[in-house]
Amino acid sequence: MTVAAEPAAPPPAAVSARDLRRTYGSGETAVHALDGVDVAFARGAFTAIMGPSGSGKSTLLHCLAGLDTTTSGSVWLGDTELTGSSDEQLTALRRQRIGFVFQAFNLLPTLSAQENMVLPMQLAGQRPDRAWTDAVVGRLGLRDRLRHRPHELSGGQQQRVAVARALLPRPDVVFADEPTGNLDSRAGTEVLGLLRSAVRETGQTVVMVTHDPIAAAHADRVVLLADGRLAGEVHRPTSDSIIDALRGLGS
Numbered sequence: 234m235t236v237a238a239e240p241a242a243p244p245p246a247a248v249s250a251r252d253l254r255r256t257y258g259s260g261e262t263a264v265h266a267l268d269g270v271d272v273a274f275a276r277g278a279f280t281a282i283m284g285p286s287g288s289g290k291s292t293l294l295h296c297l298a299g300l301d302t303t304t305s306g307s308v309w310l311g312d313t314e315l316t317g318s319s320d321e322q323l324t325a326l327r328r329q330r331i332g333f334v335f336q337a338f339n340l341l342p343t344l345s346a347q348e349n350m351v352l353p354m355q356l357a358g359q360r361p362d363r364a365w366t367d368a369v370v371g372r373l374g375l376r377d378r379l380r381h382r383p384h385e386l387s388g389g390q391q392q393r394v395a396v397a398r399a400l401l402p403r404p405d406v407v408f409a410d411e412p413t414g415n416l417d418s419r420a421g422t423e424v425l426g427l428l429r430s431a432v433r434e435t436g437q438t439v440v441m442v443t444h445d446p447i448a449a450a451h452a453d454r455v456v457l458l459a460d461g462r463l464a465g466e467v468h469r470p471t472s473d474s475i476i477d478a479l480r481g482l483g484s
Contacts, residue, residue, distance in 0.1 A: 246273035246309070247406050247438040248297050253306035255292050255461075266292040268461035269306070274406070277436040279429060281449035283475065284458035285482055291410060293458065294442045298331055298408045299323045310405060328357035332399030332407035334428075336414035338391045340383040346390075347379040350397045361401055369397050373427060389420025396427055400437065407431070409441040413448055425451040446475040457482060 255267040266289045274280050274297075282290045295301035297308055299315045308315040310330060315323065333339075340349045350370075351361050370376055373393045383391055392412060399407045409428065413421030429451050431437040441452065449455050455467040455475055459482045467478050 247276040247278075247311065248440065249273035249309045250293070250297060251307045251309070253293070253296060253308065254304045255289075255296060255301065256304045265461050267296065267303075270458075270461070270463055272456060272463060274438065274440050276438050277432065278454065279432040279439045279452045280441070281452040281455045281470075282440065282442045282458065283444065283446075283449055283455055283479065284464065285479075286444075288458040288464075288482075289461040290442045290458050292461075294408055294410055294440065297440065298333065298406075299327055325357070328353055329359070329402065330405040332402065332404040334392070334395050334399050334407060334409040334412045336411040338383070338388075338395050338415070340391055340394060342383050345380050345382055346375060346386065346394045349383070349394055350401055353398060354402050357402070359402065365403070366401060369400050372430065373397050387420070388416050389423060392416060392420065392424050393427065396424060396431075400431055400435075404437075406438045406440060409439060411443055412441065413443070413445065421448065446472040446479070449475050 250270050250272050253267050253270040254265070257264045257266060270293060282293060284290045292301065296303050299308070303316050306316070310326060313326070315326065318326070341352070344352065354361050370379065373396060375390070375393055375397060378386060378390055386394065407428070412428070413424055416424065425448055428439050428441070432439055443449050450470050450472045452470060455470045455478070457464040457466065457478055464482055465478060467474055
């Protein structure tokens with residue numbers, strides 16, 4: 234008698250939240266920024282998080298990235314639970330397994346573009362891989378800007394440096410919080426294309442918060458939040474389908 238093998242369990246999501254709650258304040262003035270969120274983000278995918286102002290999207294991103302504490306529930310980076318980790322453990326995880334791209338670029342003004350790119354790896358005691366660094370720098374069009382300091386770069390170039398900084402350690406997840414918010418439309422489109430390419434060409438996982446339907450249309454999937462709760466999803470999004478979904482939320 235032949236016994237069929239059980240199907241292999243699917244790999245854990247790149248990052249996930251289970252019954253996630255985040256409350257600020259207490260009593261009658263308490264604000265429930267997240268109210269029981271269950272969500273998972275697949276490996277090698279580009280996901281956007283959207284919702285009306287105050288829906289909890291940035292709070293969710295910050296909790297997923299270990300930048301904000303949770304009131305209850307759990308956050309998992311692959312099969313590693315972030316909730317309950319010490320500050321030292323979270324710092325190590327953020328340096329080794331998480332990349333960040335923020336609206337304000339967050340580059341150190343006294344360091345060159347190249348020094349800004351490799352700083353997180355140096356702090357983690359890691360040595361950048363030369364071939365990978367060269368590939369990232371070439372793909373981002375930064376070869377002739379490596380010695381420039383942030384004030385000598387355009388906004389789009391500064392954000393490319395921030396993208397390179399996030400990609401060089403080959404993190405499990407790159408979190409992007411309104412990465413095009415300070416850029417003009419052309420530079421914003423370039424940065425989104427670079428994040429899209431990182432997913433398509435290298436299997437990177439990207440989770441991005443944005444308010445812009447055009448930006449979110451670069452993603453594979455859009456997760457919608459309203460009043461701190463999941464409010465739906467849009468797969469294979471277009472700007473029109475996203476606008477329709479947001480309209481349904483009263484956004």
